[in-house]
Amino acid sequence: MTHPQQFASDNYAGICPEALAAMVRANAGSTPAYGEDEWTQRAADAFRALFETACEVFFAFNGTAANSLALASLCQSYHSVICSAHAHVETDECGAPEFFSNGSKLLVAQTETGKLTPEAVRSLATSRGDIHFPKPRVVTITQPTETGQVYTVAEIEALSATCRELGLRLHMDGARFAHACATLGCSPADLTWRAGVDVLCFGGTKNGMAVGEAILFFDPALACDFDYRCKQAGQLASKMRFLSAPWVGLLESGAWLANARHANACAQRLAEGVRELPGVAPMFPVEANAVFLTAPEPVLEGLRARGWRFYTFIGGGARFMFAWDADLARVDDLVADLHAASAQALEALAS
Amino acid sequence: MTHPQQFASDNYAGICPEALAAMVRANAGSTPAYGEDEWTQRAADAFRALFETACEVFFAFNGTAANSLALASLCQSYHSVICSAHAHVETDECGAPEFFSNGSKLLVAQTETGKLTPEAVRSLATSRGDIHFPKPRVVTITQPTETGQVYTVAEIEALSATCRELGLRLHMDGARFAHACATLGCSPADLTWRAGVDVLCFGGTKNGMAVGEAILFFDPALACDFDYRCKQAGQLASKMRFLSAPWVGLLESGAWLANARHANACAQRLAEGVRELPGVAPMFPVEANAVFLTAPEPVLEGLRARGWRFYTFIGGGARFMFAWDADLARVDDLVADLHAASAQALEALAS
Amino acid sequence: MTHPQQFASDNYAGICPEALAAMVRANAGSTPAYGEDEWTQRAADAFRALFETACEVFFAFNGTAANSLALASLCQSYHSVICSAHAHVETDECGAPEFFSNGSKLLVAQTETGKLTPEAVRSLATSRGDIHFPKPRVVTITQPTETGQVYTVAEIEALSATCRELGLRLHMDGARFAHACATLGCSPADLTWRAGVDVLCFGGTKNGMAVGEAILFFDPALACDFDYRCKQAGQLASKMRFLSAPWVGLLESGAWLANARHANACAQRLAEGVRELPGVAPMFPVEANAVFLTAPEPVLEGLRARGWRFYTFIGGGARFMFAWDADLARVDDLVADLHAASAQALEALAS
Amino acid sequence: MTHPQQFASDNYAGICPEALAAMVRANAGSTPAYGEDEWTQRAADAFRALFETACEVFFAFNGTAANSLALASLCQSYHSVICSAHAHVETDECGAPEFFSNGSKLLVAQTETGKLTPEAVRSLATSRGDIHFPKPRVVTITQPTETGQVYTVAEIEALSATCRELGLRLHMDGARFAHACATLGCSPADLTWRAGVDVLCFGGTKNGMAVGEAILFFDPALACDFDYRCKQAGQLASKMRFLSAPWVGLLESGAWLANARHANACAQRLAEGVRELPGVAPMFPVEANAVFLTAPEPVLEGLRARGWRFYTFIGGGARFMFAWDADLARVDDLVADLHAASAQALEALAS
Structure with missing residues (x-):
């Protein structure tokens, strides 16, 4: 059933050796369910070590859910989310953010490069101030963007400063976060919480896993009851070790x-x-x-x-x-x- | 990290050899994403062969989502779902059915055995007929029940006859469907569509998989646009082969x-x-x-x-x-x- | 088109003279829309005077919406609401609370009198503490109950003490709140915020209005963005004066x-x-x-x-x-x- | 409390004499609730006479709800709604369509005149055909538009022909529908169902009522269970006569x-x-x-x-x-x- 390799999508790849080996190791024996296991603890700790901070870590099945749940946790149904016109949440998630949030509208910025800018954020966030329009509450950026450009640390800092000024939260869709780290050569911490990012969805699937994304809350207060949110939305794995062990394989090995x-x-x-x-x-x-x-x-x-x-x-x-x-x-x-x-x-x- | 085996939950087990082997085989090479691959086709065909009918087959990450999506596809937000007081959808899914359906209420029957009966269904379905109460639209049964009892073919037939009479659809939560087949010694077809079941959620996780459930629509008309529903709700795996190949391993081997x-x-x-x-x-x-x-x-x-x-x-x-x-x-x-x-x-x- | 008076429902009555007169007075001339008018200001002030506190006041079209919006503002979709088995939100609102909250489950207490008790609240609120069950967040009581009994001040105080202890909010469905005040002869303040009620839905329709309910937040922090919630949910009247003026008529006259x-x-x-x-x-x-x-x-x-x-x-x-x-x-x-x-x-x- | 008349909004006006007189007449005596009264029957009949067809008629409190409920009844959460960039549902309803539908996305057309055209509809409806994008299901037009232009009968016919070809439903937001009839001098029937409109929201508030809009389904099959939808969404008036009698006043008098x-x-x-x-x-x-x-x-x-x-x-x-x-x-x-x-x-x- 194999074919010559294609490069149409990075979802065409399988599981990388480090992730697969961890799954196989995790498969041994009887293990508590729903994340009460040692692999899940170890994966969360590996994230905290990598990001040099005591962030709250959750595991979801895919990026659609990870991003949508994170956004839903940051806003109510009558709030809005500012994103680029090219953002995956806008163009390729079949209305998932609106579904998980029960109606939060995406406010779409057209920018030259496809990257959000402080000006674009400010313009959208201040365009309306009446109750007939959903109140802006979150900014989401894709790092790297859908077309493969990275936000520099300075760009993220500028965005987060604007967010703080306007009372907005900053979410990062990191479906390919690892690739941005590789390009910029900076630490995950510098690219996220130190630059003012509140929540990161760190993609596992495009990084070599079979299935699974991690959601990192750098402000623990924002993570309140997020476990219930995941459960209700069908994103709590019973055999959680198979979502978490691959992360152990990826993170501890440097893969x-x-x-x-x-x-x-x-x-x-x-x-x-x-x-x-x-x-x-x-x-x-x-x-x-x-x-x-x-x-x-x-x-x-x-x-x-x-x-x-x-x-x-x-x-x-x-x-x-x-x-x-x-x-x-x-x-x-x-x-x-x-x-x-x-x-x-x-x-x-x-x- | 292994411990003496415990029997607190059947979610404590890992991946069975047949499922794991299929995952490993499926891992070779480059494969189209989102279910456009040969493993997914083969798994769907294996279900159709096993159930001796051209049912529509979908794959979701877990049982909470599979059941909730199936129920949501059968009713609108102002409809209601009849279930046993012991049903997992009522007691252990944190409001997931209400979330996915945007408000469908569960109408709960107290029965002696924990199994729904035609009388209990009729009583709940006909108790109210005014618009101040959500209109009954679906009956869901768990096969086997949370406490481990099976519905016989005759019992299911009696329920489905009542459903048809009252204009209700019949959904089966088969988180452990295989175990009911093993107990009763009858064919999957006899236990489902031939007995009047409209939709089955067939559990993979408790049957030896790492993650994954299958949703089978025996009436193809009911499956209309269900793929969009899965996508929007964060239940479409990009590397789908890792949800489908294990089914090939389980079904083709008889495991x-x-x-x-x-x-x-x-x-x-x-x-x-x-x-x-x-x-x-x-x-x-x-x-x-x-x-x-x-x-x-x-x-x-x-x-x-x-x-x-x-x-x-x-x-x-x-x-x-x-x-x-x-x-x-x-x-x-x-x-x-x-x-x-x-x-x-x-x-x-x-x- | 008139018939001999019936007592099947208190919704069979029309508009009382004081409310109608205020509507007619309010009908004169051109007035800003969406609540920016003097009648709405005056009605809100009349509530603040009556309740002897600077509460936040909102106007909704009917009781289904008022209660559902209030409950939705107090909890997230994965939370639950404790109510009596006889509560209108459970029995006669066609799943509206679940709809407005996007899935919050009602936890139903069976009590002898139909009134909630601290014991019943405690029992439901502490029955489960795992993420497979929606987290209790709000208690709602109907004052008077569907069968016409009133909670005394002492009973409400006991309930609110239990709520505070358990981290729950207390909501009062006051579709017939005026009738409870009349029976008990105590001040609206004593029956609500002084006894620990967080939010009251004060019924206007059953008190002599054509249409309209008031939602009073005694803790202004809880009212944050509630105007957006009302707007999004189709509960913001453009010609608001016709929802607010009747309240002026009712409250200022003592009707x-x-x-x-x-x-x-x-x-x-x-x-x-x-x-x-x-x-x-x-x-x-x-x-x-x-x-x-x-x-x-x-x-x-x-x-x-x-x-x-x-x-x-x-x-x-x-x-x-x-x-x-x-x-x-x-x-x-x-x-x-x-x-x-x-x-x-x-x-x-x-x- | 009156001021010199302003023309900032047609919501600044009060109740017209014909509507008010009908409300006052309807106020006499005891009347069944929830639309089981003679005024509601008479209003529905007046609509059927005016539109020369046996349409299904429902009454909602405001335009936000009427439009959102109508759109929600025409699509599922994973469907999308095509509208003009100037449409009220897009610009001024605070995400209400997304809320009532639990996530249906609005696809926005930029056109020169602000009116939708068959070409714009076709272009949006056929731009994507994959499950990563919400499936187009409904077209909504505002008659007259937000900036005061009317669609001619020929324009509506051309749009509805495109809709039928593409499997889309056609909804008309008629917040000021009467004004379009007045301009074009054609019959309500010619402007709606005879031209292929499936559902019309006919505005009462801007036509002289205190509160209230009518929703007309020209295809009765589309109205299935719509009464439950209204009830659950907080749009069923208990004293319905006060929403319906003003329509009798308006329609029977020609006002x-x-x-x-x-x-x-x-x-x-x-x-x-x-x-x-x-x-x-x-x-x-x-x-x-x-x-x-x-x-x-x-x-x-x-x-x-x-x-x-x-x-x-x-x-x-x-x-x-x-x-x-x-x-x-x-x-x-x-x-x-x-x-x-x-x-x-x-x-x-x-x-």
Whole structure:
């Protein structure tokens, strides 16, 4: 049932060895359920060590739920959430944030780079002050963004300062948080609570796990009763060890960062590999594990003809996402096929 | 990190070999996400083969979500759901059915055995007919019940006939459905759609999986847009193969039934082992993998002193639940310890 | 279109003169919308004067919404609300509390009198402490109860002391709050915030208004953003003066209390009028504007034959509810018809 | 408490004589509650006569609720609703549609005129077809729009044809529906069901009532259980006659149309009155009871100085809305003050 590796999505990858090994180790014997086990304790402690703070840690099954639950815990149904027009919560979660919060509206900022800015936040947060419009309560940023750019520490600090001034909370959707850490080379603490982030959803699935995300509350008061919220919303695993042990595998081994570095490096390799190709270029700065290539349609056709799968849902660009398991040789194959397709297209044009 | 096996919950067990092997096999290579993969197709087909019908199959992360989503798909917020006072949806899901349905009320029947009866359903469904009370729309039964009794085919048929007459849908919470099949020795089809069940939640976690439940709609019309419902509610796994492959492992090997049979047999062994003990007896007929023992408090104390963990939340009885991995020698240890504790208690009483 | 007066419900009455006059006065001229008008200010001030405290006052369209919004503001979806089995929120609001709160479960106490007791509250609030069960957060009492009994100040104080001890909030459903004040002869302040009530829903409809209830938060912190909650839930009137002016009419004239006293007196008159009748008696103490009469079925039949409409949904007793407009002569007619029906029934029995 | 008439909002007006008279007539005597009365029957019949069809009629307290309940009845939480960027449901209902539907997302079309077009509907409805995005299910149009333009019968027919083709339902927010009828001079039937509208919310408040909107389902199947939905959502009036009798007053007398005609005529008078003024002009075609004037800031200042209140929330233009009670002499005062303010501004500029 295996196929040549594709880079259409970083969800196509399986479980990385460190996570799988931990699951298998955790499988031995009889263990208390619902998180009362030693693996869960150990995973939470590993997060606290990594983030150098006594944060509250919860485990959910997927990113849709992790983000939606976190946002719902920060606002009431009549509040609103400020996000970028490209944010996954806005474009790809089928109304999950609205569902979990029972109606909190997303206020969408159009920005040039797809990153939220203090100005965009301020503009949306202060545009209305009457009760006919949901009261802004939370800002959510995606780190890195859907198109693969990272917020610097300074950018996050500027956003959080604006949030504090306006009475807003700051949430970070870190579906690929590890990749931002790898790019910026800074500590998880610097990128989050030290910069003013209140809640982080740290993605496990795209970091090498089978299933599972972690939700970290840096202000313990915000975590009040969050365990009940998870339970009611169908996000409490009975055999919790299988959500938590993989984190132990990832965090204690350093694989969380090594996986991200590898994925980022593959993206760089692709970006560099097409530098000379006429008409082919990254649409956005390549700062994480994603490359969106703009290319003449015949080149994209040539790629498809050579067996490559990819999405073109953003601006018609071909998206390539690299996971922990990306094979550098396959990346080189992709570069070579791009060159071949380009040459063929030019030839066809010339004839 | 391992401990002597406990029987406090069948959630204490890990992943059974067949499920784990399938996960490991599924881990090879790059695979489309969100259920567009071959493992998910194969698991759905395995369900259709097992149930001898072209049912619609969905996969959710846990039982709370599976049951709540299924119920929400069968009713609107102003409808109500008839269940037993002992039903898990009523007692142990923290309001999840009300949350997922945005307010559907559970109408609770008190019955002698904990099983719903046509009379109890009719009585609740016809008690009110005005708009000040939520309109009954669904009946949910747990097979086997929380206390380990099974509904016979005839009982289910009688319930579904009443449902059809009253315009109600019939949902089955089958968190331990395999155990009911093992007990009754009848086919899954006979226990469900042939007897009039509309939707079944088939439990994987208690059957040997790490995480995951299947939702089967026997009337495809009821499954309309259910995939959107799962997505919005945070129950769509991106790496779906890890929810579906274990089902392939369980269903194609027959382990789903073997696991249940073994668990049931352990329950029988415990029940038989205490038959002669004065004051110690099952509180309910032992028809699946659960034994609720009534016993003098000093006996229970003696058990605890010997290291046994168990719950007493129903009527003060000690609950023992057996999983696929229950060690018969440990069951015999438990029986022996019960005998020893009983003897000690009698002695103390005599002195 | 008028008919002989019936006492089946106190919702059968129209608008009392004081409320209607205020509506008509308020109808003059152009007035700001959404509560920015002088009538609304004046009504809120009248409540603050009546309750002798700077409470926060909101106006909703009906009791279902007022109670549900108040409860929703006191708890999250995974919390629970303790109420009596007879509470209107449990029996007659079609799941509205669950809908507005997005899933908060009602925990129902069975008590002898239908009134909640500190013991019943404590028992429900402490029965479970695990996350599989919604966390108790609010107690709601109906003053007077659905069957027309009043909580004394001492009873409310005892309940609020238990609430404070257990970390619960105390809500009062005062659909007929005026009637309780009339019965007990104590000040609204003594019956509410001085006795520890956090939030009161004060019923206007059953007190002589066309439509409208007031929600009073005695702790202003609890009222935070409640205006947004009302707006989102479709409970903000654009022409608010027509919800608030009638309150000015009721409160400034004292009609709120006079109406209630009159209704209560009618109930007493009926209760006294049947004192000698064999087999006919109030089922519950008559402490407000309701009388539930137990009577032999032939007597009830005789009443119906004489043109009386009444409900028998509680224990088969005939309910009579008196409004501000109850005509004493019609009450006397009812008493006379009861005597006649009784005599006829006895005669039939004798023959 | 009266003030010189303002035209900032058509919610500033009171109850028109025909509606008030009906309320007063309805106030006589004892009447069954919850819509079981003759006034409610008569109002529903009056709607059926006016619309020349056996539609199902419901009464809600305000427009926020009427629209939100209607939309919620047409879709599930994971569906989406297509609307204009200017639609009231998007801009001024504080997330009510999302709240009542438990998460249905609004998909917002930017169009030149603020009116939805078949092309805009098609573009949004077909932009995504995957389960990560809420499935389009309903189109809602505001007739007339927030800025006072009307959809012609042909435009509605074109929209409904597109809806039918795409499997969408068509909802009409008719907060000022009467004004559109007055402008177009066509029958309510031609403007709604004959043109393919499925559900209409017909505004009573802006047509001369104190409170209340009607919801008309032209396809009775869509109205299934809608009474339960209203009850659960706190929108069932106990003394329903006070919501329905005013409709009898409006519809049977023809005041519904006369009120709208008068309001529209006031808007025309204002528009004509400023025709010659330099720099002052309607921002949008004046087709109903609203005029949005663009004017130099000193002119607006001059108006304010002369005591006029108005909003400038759309494009900085001054909004004037005329109600049934608009005094033509006051409209002329406004025109005169605009001329005076303009002259003064020009003078200031010249000096």
